Amino acid sequence: MIGRIKSNWRVVLLIVFVLLAGFALFSPTVGGDDASLANDSQQASNNTNLKFGLDLAGGTRIRAPLIGLTAADVEFNGDSEPQVADAVAGQLSDTDITDVIARQADEEGETNTVEVVDPNVTETEFVTAMQQAGYGYGEITSGVTDDTRQEAIEVLEGKVNQAGLSGATVQEFERSGDILIEVPGQDRQDVIGLIEERGNVRVDIYYQNDSGQYTTEEAVLTQEDFQSVSTATQGQNGPGPHVPVTVSPGSAEEFRQAAVDSGLAQGGSRCTYQQDPDNTEACLLLVVDGAVVNAFGMDPGLGASIANGDWLRDSSFILTTTSFEEAQRVAINLRAGALPANLDVLGGTTSYISPTQGESFRTDSLIIGVLSVLAVAGVVFLRYREPKVALPMILTAFSEVVILLGFAAYLGYPLDLAVIAGFIAVIGTGVDDLIIIADEVMSEGEVNSQRVFDSRFKRAFWVIGVAAATTILAMSPLAYLPLGNLSGFAIFTILGVLVGVLITRPAYGDILRYLVTDR
């Protein structure tokens, strides 16, 4: 028994892989990300772990670039970030200070950068502005920095989550830096509307006036007053979770005055607004669309520097929160759904597939897949006329598809039309290689010993190996280049070739040996 398993280990390996694939496809414990399957129509017709891409489930996909120009290796000459941004913006007529982002390098390998995200500024204008502002720089490229891109993704994620869209994803498009937004089940215009929508956010000061009454000084800071809102930070060894913000120089003095007059700045304040609003020291309130979502006190050190005016030099502070999630929410709210750079929604590609169309694509592509396999089986039967050669051939090719589907389910890779076309192509190449093995092994008369079989099998495998290597090489540009959803086609063709060469084709060799060797 053991000996038999040992000599047929390739078949055993194939069976193991098919079983694993079956487990990945049908076990409820694998890929149990229920959130992405919340769409009813999607769940009803899918009792496997396979995920469907937008082609097959319906929904909207938007791929768009962030607009901006970035100068790298900038000499800040000892100026702070807001000062640099202010100076450069000052040289650009009609460009708001919020459209210029200066970033000091804070990690190894980064350089100081200045970005202009106003779509109307040309590269020449930017060059002139940098020179007139007196900052040396390395080179100017089109696009935005990674930090800006991450902030944009954070804002977009916040938006789709707040809108309660299940299964929506926002990601960076590999290698081109475009943003890819996929929202299952939603109309295209709804999604574009959501991306472009801006909430209304302001900061109020809540304090006791001279007569002891609590009053609210409204809108001491509004969206326009913030020069920048950085990403939420964990702040593990210091202040804890927080959001760094910078008030634009033009609004800083006004804010300072309000903070001093309300008593917020004097010696700092402890805010207990959320526990007991009738008995608290002065607070900064974050108000989103009219509702108070957070309240902050002020650190004594910051209070002192606001009181004596030192604070105006860099006009920034941090808003501390109780948890990182809260910090992220605050950051998104402060930006009020405003992206740090413009997303050129119609400047990339958008596609929308209605859910009913997705459903019919699903049925149609299944029919196409099944009939293509039958066509292959038909040709193979007509050619060999011998079920003992043809049947294992078709079963082996079929198991290749099962293993690939298992991979897709395990990885949670969404199936779309291109991937299914890839599967059909895989069956084609798979059977081709099995034909090479069968013909080689059965040529030149009877196979009467293990040794004869092995040498013939090895010869056949040489051809298969070279052919597989060429296919992988030919498909790899497609897997690598930023060419839309075709990377799925390429990845699954390559994966299919690998599964074929390493698992299914050797197993077919063993099966064939058992069937044709005279013992």
Place this chain on the structure above:
Amino acid sequence: MVEIAVPEVDYTQYTNRQLVAVPLALLAVALLVVGGWYVMTGAPANLGLEFTGGTELRIAVDGENPRQQIDAAFGVAPESVQQVDADGSFVVTFQEGALGSSQIEQEANDAGFGVLTIDSVDGSFGPEQGRIALGGIAAAFVGMSILIFAVFRSFVPSVAIVASAFSDVMIPLALMNLFGVELTLGTVAALLMLIGYSVDSDILLNNSILRRSGDFYESTQRAMQTGVTMTITSIAAMTVMTVLASLFGIQIMRAIGFILVVGLLADLMNTYLLNVSLLRWYVYKGVKR
């Protein structure tokens, strides 16, 4: 019952010149078409929506005279209107810059059409994609050539494979122009697939002739037996896919299928005429020199 038997070809009846004539003539015509297209339009093939920019809608239209309804509904005339056989819906294409995609969507909704799919690509984004895609095909081809030369390590057999793969890609490209199939991401994928797919039978042939015992014609016959079966199996699968996908109006699968069918047919010719004669010349004449 039908039986598929690979016919025995008596190559001894034909000279190398005769064998090479047909594939070379076809390749020349293909190159002329592709080159001509490039001179006339600035691109080797008709570029599809993904590379030129524009908007494509698939809409369901109720009521009488759907085509008139479509003509009346939009502010600008669509570039093309095609009906999908399977469900009677219409694929309507607009050129880049004709109207914003949001307005087109709005007009379709106002006219009471059911919008099934919308694809829109910006005019500045498309050409960039086109350059990347053509670069990808070139890179794949060069990579394949290097691999073939590294594996076979002799000039003529390697050139035979590379030349027939080149022709396998060029002939479908030319036919795309003649049949009005556009170059899209799907067809680019198919052309890349073809590079990998079509060298299978060439490698098999070279291997059989150069590395195996037996005389030239025997080896060729043996390789042909296997190779033709392989290619016919693939053609069968791809034909089914192409026919059904055009019936169902699934463009990406139809495009991939069409290219592969044409390319594999070209490969049958190139492998067993062009490649065989180059190898015969190499085996009989090349060695003597």
